[in-house]
Amino acid sequence: MKIxxxxxxxxxxxSVVNAIRLLGVDVLVSQRLEDLSGVDRIVLPGVGAFGDGIxxxxxxxxxxxxxxxVFEQHIPFLGICLGMQMLATVGTEHGFHDGLNWLAGRVDxxxxxxxxxxxxxxxxxxxxxxxxxxxxxxxxxxxxxYFVHSFVFKPEAxxxxxxxxxxxxxxxxxxxxxxxxxxxxxxxxxxxxxLQVLRNFLASC
Amino acid sequence: MKYCTKCxxxxxxxxxxxxxxxxxxxxxxxxxxxxxxxxxxRLQMLKDLVKPxxxxxxxxxxxxxxxxxxxxxQTHVATKVLGLKPLLVTYHGNNYLPExxxxxxxxxxxxxxxxxxxxPSVDVLIKLNRIGFKLxxxxxxxxxxxxxxxxxxxxxxxxxxxxxxxxxxxxxxGGMYSYNDFVEYTAKGRKEHAMRGYDWYDxxxxxxEKLEHPELKEGLADKDLLWGQYPSDDEIDTVGVRxxxxxxxxxxxxxxxxxxxxxxxxxxxxxxxxERTFRNFSNLDDMHENGIHDYLKFVKLGYGRxxxxxxxxxxxxxxxxxxxxxxxxxxxxxxxxxxxxxxLQYVSMTEDxxxxxxxxxxxxxxWWIKNSEWWKDNIWGEPSSYGPVANPVMLEKFNKWGRVQ
Amino acid sequence: xxxxxxxxxxxxxxxxxxxxxxxxxxxxxxxPIIEVxxxxxxxxxxxxxxxxxxxxxxxxxxxxxxxxxxxxxxAILNAVSETCFMPLTWGGRIRTxxxxxxxxxxxxxxxxxxxxxxxxxxIITEAARAFGSQAVVxxxxxxxxQDNRLEIYVAGGRRATGLRPSxxxxxxxxxxxxxILLQSIDHDGTGEGYDVDLIAEVASSVRIPVIACSGVGQFxxxxxxxxxxxxxxxxxxxxxxxxLADRQGKRAMARAGIEVRxxxxxxx
Numbered sequence: 001m002k003i004x005x006x007x008x009x010x011x012x013x014x015s016v017v018n019a020i021r022l023l024g025v026d027v028l029v030s031q032r033l034e035d036l037s038g039v040d041r042i043v044l045p046g047v048g049a050f051g052d053g054i055x056x057x058x059x060x061x062x063x064x065x066x067x068x069x070v071f072e073q074h075i076p077f078l079g080i081c082l083g084m085q086m087l088a089t090v091g092t093e094h095g096f097h098d099g100l101n102w103l104a105g106r107v108d109x110x111x112x113x114x115x116x117x118x119x120x121x122x123x124x125x126x127x128x129x130x131x132x133x134x135x136x137x138x139x140x141x142x143x144x145x146y147f148v149h150s151f152v153f154k155p156e157a158x159x160x161x162x163x164x165x166x167x168x169x170x171x172x173x174x175x176x177x178x179x180x181x182x183x184x185x186x187x188x189x190x191x192x193x194x195l196q197v198l199r200n201f202l203a204s205c
Numbered sequence: 206m207k208y209c210t211k212c213x214x215x216x217x218x219x220x221x222x223x224x225x226x227x228x229x230x231x232x233x234x235x236x237x238x239x240x241x242x243x244x245x246x247r248l249q250m251l252k253d254l255v256k257p258x259x260x261x262x263x264x265x266x267x268x269x270x271x272x273x274x275x276x277x278x279q280t281h282v283a284t285k286v287l288g289l290k291p292l293l294v295t296y297h298g299n300n301y302l303p304e305x306x307x308x309x310x311x312x313x314x315x316x317x318x319x320x321x322x323x324x325p326s327v328d329v330l331i332k333l334n335r336i337g338f339k340l341x342x343x344x345x346x347x348x349x350x351x352x353x354x355x356x357x358x359x360x361x362x363x364x365x366x367x368x369x370x371x372x373x374x375x376x377x378x379g380g381m382y383s384y385n386d387f388v389e390y391t392a393k394g395r396k397e398h399a400m401r402g403y404d405w406y407d408x409x410x411x412x413x414e415k416l417e418h419p420e421l422k423e424g425l426a427d428k429d430l431l432w433g434q435y436p437s438d439d440e441i442d443t444v445g446v447r448x449x450x451x452x453x454x455x456x457x458x459x460x461x462x463x464x465x466x467x468x469x470x471x472x473x474x475x476x477x478x479x480e481r482t483f484r485n486f487s488n489l490d491d492m493h494e495n496g497i498h499d500y501l502k503f504v505k506l507g508y509g510r511x512x513x514x515x516x517x518x519x520x521x522x523x524x525x526x527x528x529x530x531x532x533x534x535x536x537x538x539x540x541x542x543x544x545x546x547x548x549l550q551y552v553s554m555t556e557d558x559x560x561x562x563x564x565x566x567x568x569x570x571x572w573w574i575k576n577s578e579w580w581k582d583n584i585w586g587e588p589s590s591y592g593p594v595a596n597p598v599m600l601e602k603f604n605k606w607g608r609v610q
Numbered sequence: 611x612x613x614x615x616x617x618x619x620x621x622x623x624x625x626x627x628x629x630x631x632x633x634x635x636x637x638x639x640x641x642p643i644i645e646v647x648x649x650x651x652x653x654x655x656x657x658x659x660x661x662x663x664x665x666x667x668x669x670x671x672x673x674x675x676x677x678x679x680x681x682x683x684x685a686i687l688n689a690v691s692e693t694c695f696m697p698l699t700w701g702g703r704i705r706t707x708x709x710x711x712x713x714x715x716x717x718x719x720x721x722x723x724x725x726x727x728x729x730x731x732x733i734i735t736e737a738a739r740a741f742g743s744q745a746v747v748x749x750x751x752x753x754x755x756q757d758n759r760l761e762i763y764v765a766g767g768r769r770a771t772g773l774r775p776s777x778x779x780x781x782x783x784x785x786x787x788x789x790i791l792l793q794s795i796d797h798d799g800t801g802e803g804y805d806v807d808l809i810a811e812v813a814s815s816v817r818i819p820v821i822a823c824s825g826v827g828q829f830x831x832x833x834x835x836x837x838x839x840x841x842x843x844x845x846x847x848x849x850x851x852x853x854l855a856d857r858q859g860k861r862a863m864a865r866a867g868i869e870v871r872x873x874x875x876x877x878x
Contacts, residue, residue, distance in 0.1 A: 120744035
């Protein structure tokens, strides 16, 4: 199995790579579009601001080739944190930015109802998910995952939501639509539960 | 090389040291804390600590003992001062001096205690001696492993949670902690400091293969090293095993302890003087601790028991620094014939092989090579030579590091 | 709900782990890599590494140790992140955005800045812009001066700033910091507990999470920091002095009514 982790100049791919390697699968990290050919899985990690992320992706040409790989070749794709947020129609961090628009919706600042709840949302929170969802197969109910973000994805279609977290309101923890998987949390940092999600992604068809 | 201005420790030491702005090492600084502490309060803390561990149906405490002066002292405190019923546990590494063996065997009589002496297979010990020496420059690896593991295993097996240790190693010499830390026994401490990052699984054939040292394989398998396998976190947690160090609660003074255990229990020091130290009451449980094991410390780091024991005595005000320097001069460099000869026969090695392996552990921060001889700084004055380079490979290495003159 | 976090802080000086007391005394504890291996076995929520070296020389001291010499902070970060499967914050001696970028590339999830944040506050904003504020931690150290007043110090406790903790906290939040790591110089290494007044002052003046540090000597101290308003309880020394410090720490927090992440399998 060939996995490609996309390096688009933002943040730290090392943790993702380490986690996938721990699962016994080899991983290629690349900036080069050519390396997309023949891969079985694509991972788009991300740490940083929406605007910079999208700009970099487009500048390197990833948006075009990924569109083809994901929608025409149906290669399973996993977006993590910023990698999930960029799939939206628009992001509002530091101004308005067009996302990839793979899943209709917007990315806005997290606004918990209570004043006592702090932002950024940093730490371990329970995720409520649908048992039957392949993303969470084998994950014990109300497992904790590691989040570190100030913005959340608000999708138009509720059906694509596969997991939610509670933080002064119910927010999107993960999305899944056909071969597109996306998590707000960092599965590579979420120990056992996170590794199971990654395992499920690698096993998905 | 920087030396402590109060004791005789060098800056590069087996127990990591730091120096303050007056050049005084952390070991001296921590030792100086001793006179400022309220030892009555600490003894009371100890009495309060052991209270919940007293049992009607089981041993109250486990004491890891070697039969040495500290073992006698700890058992004395546990039985006479705290009134506890201990289970004494010994790991026997097969290197006892006759006086040490005598002191060990008597413990159950003089203290009226139950005593388990765990004696591993000599064949396995010999193999570990060789592996330890070649891999880490420490033939006493088996000793560190056994002593640090067997008492805790027994605690789990016998379901006795409280384990009594003596001094906190590295603190008494190098001042690694503060007396206010009340450091307890940790698995991490065992692995990192006692075992230098290695563990039992590194010494099996599979382990050595993984470490890329297949040439050191001795045919050892997991089942040969059962005594070295530290209990899992869950096992420790289930019994609630907790290792405390007596030295945080009772003032530690080797010279005073020796007097006490001799007077009360007729504890025997060694009759023949050691070759590498002036003390006659330390490390009777293992002839190599003051012998070739310590000689390896000199080979690696340029100092030995002469320095260690002097530092302790300087800090305890039994000796001046000048006297300490004389001890260093007299003892640190000595290659001990008696136990070297025993060991070479024990593990079937020649002295030439021994010397060649020794050289591979010379630390370039301490040693340099001049005229194919090993040179280093001395605390009393000019650097000097300490014998020929036995291993030609080291000439190349030291050259690469810029340490050949 | 979001759990409160338990975070070990590891102090590095010249490539070695040290224990700290009053920001002045540092004794060497050991090898940074072995610690991480141990923490991976434990149930801790994040790890913070602070490089408090002054001079430039790193050395891992022992050739006979299994893990040999690593003489650059980045090499240490690299080796740590290779074995570390939990969120990792790296701080100390970070002066520029490039310093931050390099640390992210070498495995850090968040970076922590202290003195430079005070000397050039715009760097907080630049960093938040480039990496996202959630990846930018501002570390601040407080000391009690005359009349028991609290004042922020920088440069390892050697330079006074004239600022009250609440003032400085508000400022860093407005500049874009994502979190505050709060240390008390007076409580450091004493084992006597957190400076809860300090924590309360800072936590009540900002809306970003505050990580309490300095002073923990017993597991019961963690709850004091959380009750004073911290989102995470951090400690340095205790992790070296007590075994199973993760389970015991979390149990103590749970007993005090604090919601913490526990391992469902072993109930720890």
